[in-house]
Amino acid sequence: MLRVVLAEDAVLLRAGLVELLSRTGHEVTAAVGDAEELARAVDADRPDVVITDVRMPPGFRDEGLKAALELRGRYPGLPVLVLSQYVATAYATQLLSGGSSAEGGLGYLLKDRVGEVADFLDALDRVACGQTVIDPEVVRVLLQQRTADEPLQRLTPREREVLALMAEGLNNQAVAQRLTITEASVVKHSSNIFMKLELDPAEGNRRVLAVLAHLRRETPPS
């Protein structure tokens, strides 16, 4: 059971999420409608995980995302799952580059994903456990690009599939299951990926780094 603080300004959706979470055995300690209330609720409740919308009052821009990043600054390692209506990678980059320095899970999911209740709960669990989860749709857009001198170009189709699943936050075993290959070949593929993307194994969580490398490139910092 997770203690969750939820920030979502659309009343219908907020109520739905509260219902979904409580039915599936989680406790929503606070469900709020704007960024300020979110900060207050986290201060008061110290939840296991924060779920927040990107766009929130008063400006209806990226207040929710900004508030989440601020909270992570205050409580390092606070797991945050961002729900978004936008496939735009700029938001995912904003989230990951703002929070990757600290420990703790981060997630960027499209709101559509909430409908796949099992997937959504799984993603929530993984974020709460400190993993990084990025929506498959966002990852797909990132992998789709075909720029000429692209390190990504050097990946084989299979390696891309593996990278995409890694970006979703799956571990080797889960990747192997999804692709119906052995775990050993997943390891092989991922070491190839790290090599081709010139990632230093000493830089901590290489899975996250692999994803970050792609999110950061091309997308200018905000």
Add this chain to the structure above:
Amino acid sequence: MTVAVWEAMRRRPLRFALSAWPLRSWAFLLSGTVLGFVVLLLFAALLLVGVGLSVVGIGLVILMASAVFGVPVAALERRRLRLVEPDHLLDPHGSLPGTGALPWLRTRLRERATWRELAYTLILGVVFTATGIGFIALLGLSVILAATPVIVWAIAPDTVMLVPGQPISDPVAALPGSATGLFGLLVSAYAGGLLAGAQVRIAQFLLSARDEDLSSRVIELTRSRARLVDAFEAERRRIERDLHDGAQQQLVALTMTLGLAELELRGQDSTAAPLIARARTEARQALGQLRSLVRGIHPQVLTDHGLPAAVAELALRNPIPVTVDIDLPDRLPSAVEATAYFTVTEALTNASKHSGADEVAVVGGLTDDKLVLLITDNGHGGADPAAGAGLQGLADRVAILKGRLIVTSPVGGPTQLRVEVPCSA
């Protein structure tokens, strides 16, 4: 400018008297006399009250109001003129930037047309009324004279005297008077035509739009066009926000409810389960479509992260590879950002559809406070701005912000679009 009633008189002097023109002129002159008299009274009253109350302060407002008194009178006169003049006069006033009495007054007092209209109002009240009364006297006398036989017959046995001391005893004896009256009517026809024409001339001179009014209107037109673009932009955002806050959220809630229903049915052998799964898939597809629609209307990432990020997202979605190198020190005015964004969108679409290119480069930067964007593809060239509505539309859109679009596209390629938009405007 010609005067229609004079033209009619000049072309067919004899038939003029039998045409509808004399009647129209008379109607014009009679109504003008009545109106002029009323206007004169009202204006005098305004002035008197204004001067009388000027010590109190409110009088000054009334005096100001009497300065624009000519505006409604002139509007009425431009309509009344249609009695005798088929060519309508253009309203010389510009449209107003704001609403409310005070901005209206301020604008009108600055316009020369307002003062010309005031002058016309005075002429209408004094000169037109005076000449009108004289003309009515002539016309009235002529009508009475022409009708003497009827009058004599009607009021018999009382007697009528046209010339003092010579009573007319029976209708036949009144026929010479009748002839004089008919002659008077004939004179009135031509005199009325001439007089009405003269009034039309004066109205044309004082009430129509002049070049000076029009040139200020061109400036205003440019401004209003820019305002229109802003309004469109605001409208786009409103629609985007409505969709986002309304339909999108509802659909998400729907998929969630369906997901919960699936969860409830799990483990049960129910025929509803596959139906619910299908409904969820369909709802998700609708969401996907709605999302790309919303993005096309106004991408949120443009609002939140600015032009470079938004173009980078565009590049990610483009079917042919795009390299983006846009370097801007700050956020640009939102109108510039939006125009630049939609220009790049259109350019990328064109390049992918028509150019046969397999690579596009978007380079941008700020030079002398001007956004310069270069969109280059390695396709076969030959794009003609005159041929396609797309390029022309882009040029129009850029031109509204006082920018320009230069297309170089020699046959054989490459095609380059250069967009320049000033950011200070």
